[in-house]
Amino acid sequence: MKDRLVIFDTTLRDGEQSPGASMTKEEKIRVARQLEKMRVDVIEAGFAAASPGDFEAIRAIAETIKESTVCSLARANEKDIQRAGEAIQPAAKKRIHTFIATSPIHMEKKLRMTPDQVVEQAVKAIGWARQYTDDVEFSAEDAGRSELDFLCRIFEAVIKAGATTINVPDTVGYNFPSQFAETIRQLIERVPNSDKVVWSVHCHNDLGLAVANSLSAVLAGARQVECTINGLGERAGNASLEEVVMAVRTRPDIFPVETRIETTQIVPASKLVSQITGYPVQPNKAIVGANAFAHESGIHQDGVLKHRETYEIMRAEDVGWTQNKLVLGKHSGRNAFKSRLAELGIVLESEEALNSAFARFKELADKKHEIFDEDLHALISDEAVTPAQEHxxxxxxxxxxxxxxxxxxxxxxxxxxxxxxxxxxxxxxxxxxxxxxxxxxxxxxxxxxxxxxxxxxxxxxxxxxxxxxxxxxxxxxxxxxxxxxxxxxxxxxxxxxxxxxxxxxxxxxxxxx
CATH class of the missing domain: 3.30.160.270 (Alpha-isopropylmalate synthase LeuA, regulatory domain)
Known part of the structure; x- marks a missing residue:
């Protein structure tokens, strides 16, 4: 039996920190439903203390999602953790993810705290978080530039305090695969009770190494990867969920782990996130780019026609690339429209909203003969704007x-x-x-x-x-x-x-x- 690799998706939190990628509550719920449909293990729904809007969105997701764990990020202070605990309270499965910086530059220049004070604050944070849930994750911000001895010390302390997941973030994308793997390997070997927690990594892509670092960490013993759809995120983004998942799935000879991800939902998730955030996917993006399974070269085309595996290491349909099919037309009825929305994971909150969306669908059907799933997603995005928001x-x-x-x-x-x-x-x-x-x-x-x-x-x-x-x-x-x-x-x-x-x-x- 292979170990389970936990997929922790932070599209709704870290991904939303991309400039201009802010999502409305309704849009976040749509993405969360798609992530649950894809069988993501943990959905980091936001940063509850950031704003009242973030708090309400996390709470709405906690009320909606039943299968995935719903998580909120919180700084290592009591007020943040209280807001996170209140936001995730309705969730069937809930987690608080708390963090504090551990690198010398962050402790001295940003926190202006001594290492002893940082450890003390981290331990307090775990205690506050456990008042709301037993599932508590601790992150050492900028672990990639932190001293290994200090990481061992703070991780030992938070494990003793009750943390159940230990996250080692490469916050600024500074690490290299061999170096990062060795860090993970040593932490697991040196930290007392390391076998009592799940070791996690969260890698940024500043040097284009987020996925490589994440996968190297998995080979070194990490059993959770934090990632985003399309690699969305601050600066150069985060590790791309689709690349991590498909690397593990495609190379079972290399990785001693497997995920529970329903891979056929990867492309629909990619398209939905791209549409909502306005961040297009580059055509040559691995897995989800429009050209990912396209073959221009005559030699490649000939090889694929003779035997697919000559130039394709995975099947396009396994990640959700299917031939666009006509789903509805101008003669389609209201029930067919409602049923197709349900199949796409789109739930309208009232009959009035459904009637309005159906009227817009009929208008669109008069303009174009074929209505595709992507058209419906765009239509619902327009419909999600309430009169109160439409100044x-x-x-x-x-x-x-x-x-x-x-x-x-x-x-x-x-x-x-x-x-x-x-x-x-x-x-x-x-x-x-x-x-x-x-x-x-x-x-x-x-x-x-x-x-x-x-x-x-x-x-x-x-x-x-x-x-x-x-x-x-x-x-x-x-x-x-x-x-x-x-x-x-x-x-x-x-x-x-x-x-x-x-x-x-x-x-x-x-x-x-």
Whole structure:
């Protein structure tokens, strides 16, 4: 029997710390449902003390998820841990993940604490966390640059205090595989009662080594890997869940472990996270990139046609790449629509929401002949915006763009329930539309990113637009989808403005594991 490798997904916490990748509560619940469908062991739902919004999202996920463990991150202080404990309280299986920095530079420059004080605080944190759950994880932030003797000391203390998982993070992506593996190996050998806990790793990708470091740690004895869908995360991101899982699955001759992940749900999870966060997946991304199983070379094509394993080490269908199929059309009824949403793990909270979504589906079906799963996800993303969140709304758009003439846009917006009109010229139809919107809203925001992707294939495909805006240190992404790219662009811009209008600022944590 092989050991179980615990997959700890932190897309909703660490992944959300990517600039502009902040998700609404409803979006987080959709991702959490998909992670549970994929049979992820632990879902780190957020940082409960960061904001009231984070707290409410974690609590909602704790009330929704039944099979996976729901976890909240907390700094090693009583207030943070109390908020985490309250947030995860409804969960069937719950965990508190608490951390404190252990590297000399962090202890001296950031915490301004002595090593003795850090150990004392860590032990207290475990005691506070165990008031809420027996499943307590401890992380030594910046362990990758910490002194090995001090790590042994603090880990021994927190294990004695009741920690059940010990996480060794390479917080700044500084380590190399052989070095990191040796660190894990020595910790397991030297720390008393190391066999009483699960050893975990959380690797960042600053040098492109997050997955390599994670897998090397597994070979050295780690039995939990913390990772994210698509490798999302701060700076260069985290270890990619799909790469870790498929490496272990594809090379059973190398790894003495196995996961419980339902791998056919990997691609659907990747697409959902990409769509919600506005972070597209590069075509040559391993496992989930559009070209991951494409063969251009004639030699490769010939080999694959003769025998798939000549150039493919895994099957595309095993990770969820299947031929897009027509799921619904304009003649489909309300029950068929509702059933397909349920199959996709999408649950609408009320009959009113279902009726509204179905009406939008019918409108879309009149515009394009084939409705794919990706279209439904985009439709529901639009529908998830509640009237309370929709301070700005597009009522009407008209664009004139012809060769040799300056593009011109005219818009009618609803702003707080009041209808306002504006028009503007621009260098292109989208530029003119954005300028017309700004004449009304005067947001003072800076446009950081404008991106367009086709949701499906065909000239009638919906265009999915991502707009990233910055204002006052707050960065948000807005998404919009429509068969008309200019309309999709206006929707995305207004979606971002609505987020800026309604957002509550997050408290930045002292650090990040």
């Amino acid at each position: 700005y709304k597009l009522n009407y758009s008209q664009v004139c763009s012809e060769t040799g003439e300056v593009p011109h846009s005219r818009v009618i917006l609803s702003v707080g329930g009041q209808e306002l009109k504006a028009e503007s010229d621009g260098s292109g139809p989208v530029d003119a539309t954005f300028k017309a919107i700004e004449q009304v809203v005067r947001s003072g925001s800076e446009l950081l990113l404008y991106s367009v992707n086709a949701i499906t294939t065909g000239t009638d495909a919906q265009g999915e637009v991502t707009v990233r805006l910055s204002k006052g240190g707050r960065v948000v992404n807005g998404q919009g989808a429509d068969t008309d790219i200019v309309v999709a662009s206006a929707k995305a811009y207004l979606n971002a403005l609505n987020k800026l209008h309604s957002c509550q600022g997050k408290v930045n944590p002292q650090g990040d594991v």
